[in-house]
Amino acid sequence: MTAPAISIEPTETITKALRLMLSHKISGLPVVTPNGQLVGILTEGDLMRRSELHTEEKTSWLQGLLRSSGKQAGEYVHTHGRKVGEIMSTEPITIFPEASLRDAVDMMIRHRVKRLPVVRNEQLMGVVSRTDMLRALLPVLSDDPETATDETIRDAILREYQAQDKWAGGNFISVDVKNGIVELNGVVTDERLRIAARVVAENVPGVVSVIDNMTFVEPFSSTEIPPPLFP
Known part of the structure; x- marks a missing residue:
């Protein structure tokens, strides 16, 4: 895993989050409180539908009738909110530090995520990502010839x-x-x-x-x- 993880607090702006993600070339940020407790995760997917880009999801009048006012309000916050805590995913898929590499790969594929916050007692220990998997794979696939009969x-x-x-x-x-x-x-x-x-x-x-x-x-x-x- 990568530790310490690059993270952000829920009270920060999405502008700061975007700058962090772009400067560090990462697709997501664990969201933590000042004492290190993981409370969510902000990913590229959370930022795809934005009012500024005019990419909000279009709904038919029938879909609008079937959606409760609370759900519609929540969707509005997600596309217009300016704070990380307003648009982050609040139930991130996490993994324990003792988990195996196989466990991590299985979880990433099953949940279709690119990174897993590594958590112990609700505290963020680090992040394991697909890039970390590639780093682990490279030495195993070494092209250096070995001697064998x-x-x-x-x-x-x-x-x-x-x-x-x-x-x-x-x-x-x-x-x-x-x-x-x-x-x-x-x-x-x-x-x-x-x-x-x-x-x-x-x-x-x-x-x-x-x-x-x-x-x-x-x-x-x-x-x-x-x-x-x-x-």
Whole structure:
């Protein structure tokens, strides 16, 4: 996570919030009281429908009849309010500091949010964002070559094929390795199988390159499509 988090108090103006978001290139701000208690979050989405931009939501006369006066008043505040506390989302999706990276990703995807305030005892500890996920991913995807024997590489590829038996079962792919160069041969009936088989090999440490010699056979017409010239 990023700590301390860039935050703002509910009594501040949205002008200050906008300047903070633009200067720090972030899509949202946790909203906290002077003692650090998280009370909401202000995101780009909260600022999309504004009277100044003439982007307020248009409603039909029927929708207007069905909406209570209180709801309409609340919508007016959201599009015209000048203080952060007036337009912020008051029920932000949060996460505990002890949560796993998987938990954070699951929550972001499930709730369709880009950042999660990290909270303990209602106090803001930091923020974990999609950018933080990318930072964690980069060293794992290092392009630096690793040393491994050809036999070790081949065994690792075959183990992963076995683990992915829902699509890689049946030993339809043969694997040969020489000096770290992997050669894949076999017949596939779905182009996606070819790509997945190649991705397995590319992810094994020590692999220098992958030669795709697999042939795609269209299952209905039995038409054979040779391997790509530039995999």
